[in-house]
Amino acid sequence: MTRIARSPDCGNSPKNQTTEAIALALMGVGALDDGLLAEGASWDRFGAGITGRDAIQAARAEAPDHDWIEISEVVSHGKAGSVSGRLQRAGEAPRIFCHVIRFTSASARQIAQIVSFDHAG
Template sequence: MTRVARSPDCGNSPTNAKAEEIALALMGVGDLRVDLLAEGASWERFGAAVTGRAAIAAALGDQPAHEWIEVSEVVTHGKAGSVSGRMQRAGEPPRIFCHVIRFTSAKAGQIAQIVSFDHAG
């Protein structure tokens, strides 16, 4: 089971908490409800970009296992948010990560685009 240290930035913001939940689901911790994705949503990540609800849902099943994830910062404003921190996959050194999430509106009802990256750090 992945150990997760959550960000203190989410305590007073439902949108921050939602962004953190989405980012963790992208990393294989928890589930991402498919209805949160706009029909033409895209997920740009290392190796390949995927477009559409079904393609993103399928890609979520291919996430590597993590030993631990530490979310250090969550920021949302308007139609965008970012979640960043550190993580370690099984058998690898720690890495830093960031997920940038663009919603279809400032109400954060659906996701239009996700850009994810990680690197040694």
């Protein structure tokens, strides 16, 4: 089971909590409801982009296991949110990560685009 650590100020709003849950689901921790993804949603990650609900869910299902994930910052405003921190995958050195999530509207009910990266740090 992945150990999750959070900065104490990360979950200070419902939209921040939603944004954090989406980022964790992208890393294989928790579920991502199909209804949260717009039909034409895109995910730009690790040098490759994918488009569509089914493709995103398939890629998410292949997420590697993590020993731990440390969430340093969750920010949401208007139609966007971001989650950043550090992680460690089994057998690898710690890395930093960031997920930028753009919603179709400020209500944050559907995801239009995700941009993710991680690298040694």
